[in-house]
Each structure stands twice: as C-alpha cells, then as structure tokens.
Amino acid sequence: MSDLQTTQEVSGIIDALIIKHQHQPGALLPLLHAIQDSIGYVPETAYLPISKALSLSVAEVHGVVTFYHHFRLHKPGRHIMQICRAESCQAMGSEALEAHAKKCLNVDYHQTTADDAITLEPIYCLGNCALSPSVMIDDEVYGRVSATDLEALIAEARA
DSSP states (O other): OOOOOOHHHHHHHHHHHHHHHTTSTTOHHHHHHHHHHHHSSOOGGGHHHHHHHHTOOHHHHHHHHHHSTTOOSSOOOSEEEEEEOSHHHHHTTHHHHHHHHHHHHTOOTTEEOTTSOEEEEEESOOSOGGGOSOEEETTEEEOSOOHHHHHHHHHHHHO
16 A cells, blocks of 8 residues: 555546456456555545446445445555454454454544554454464464553554
C-alpha cells in the first residue's frame, strides 16, 4: 500500500486497474483485490467507474465490496492488526484479547487509531490453530498472544 496524496492519483490508479482487468471473465473480484492491494482500500468513488466498465450496477459493486470482510471502505492505518475469531482462538481466549486490544487502541473493529498507526480488524482463521490465540499485524502472524504480548506488538507498531 502506498501513501497516496491526492484523489487524482487514486483515480488514476483505479482507472489503470479497470483497463487492465475489465475484459477478463469474472473481473470484479480480481479488480477489487487489485485496487485494495494498490491503495489499501476500495473507495466508494470507484464504484461508478467499475460498474460502467463491467456493465454492473453500482449496487452490485457495493454489494460485493461490503459482503466480503476482506475489503476495506476507508483508508487504513499504517499497520493492520487482525485478531483471529475462529473457534480454536476463541477457546484459547481471543475474546478477552479482542477486548484488551479495543481498550488499548481505543477503537472497535474496522476503526483506525487516532494517530493513524493501527487499524483493528477481525479475521476468521489465520490457520495457526495450534498456537491460539493468534494475531496478525500486516503479514506477520503471532501465536499464543497474551495481553502483555499484544501491548508489546501495539507499541512496536506505533514506534
């Protein structure tokens, strides 16, 4: 994800990705992934050009973006913290870890800290069940995370 400054830059990236993907079969999901991979989220301003290029309604584009938990509607913080909510992690205390994270960060899921350092998101399996509870920050997975470990991860992300 790059640190884009202007809506013009964002629009240019989206337009280029639409051109790249619009003729492939089933283009919507690959296009949405490409947009999020490039700018960090899928802005609502992208719905209309996507719908026109793919012959879909704006409602259909919006429906897909909001159906999948993976897609973000707003620019995320510098780091994405995901707490696993799958059964194994819940059995090993992830609900208490979630509450602690929300308290430490002063945000709820799908929100970003006031300093734009961390966006908190749920995730429904990190595939790290043997080391529950698990947390992922950006692309790094951490297992057997305690409240103390979580505080250290938060401090490191803010540094």
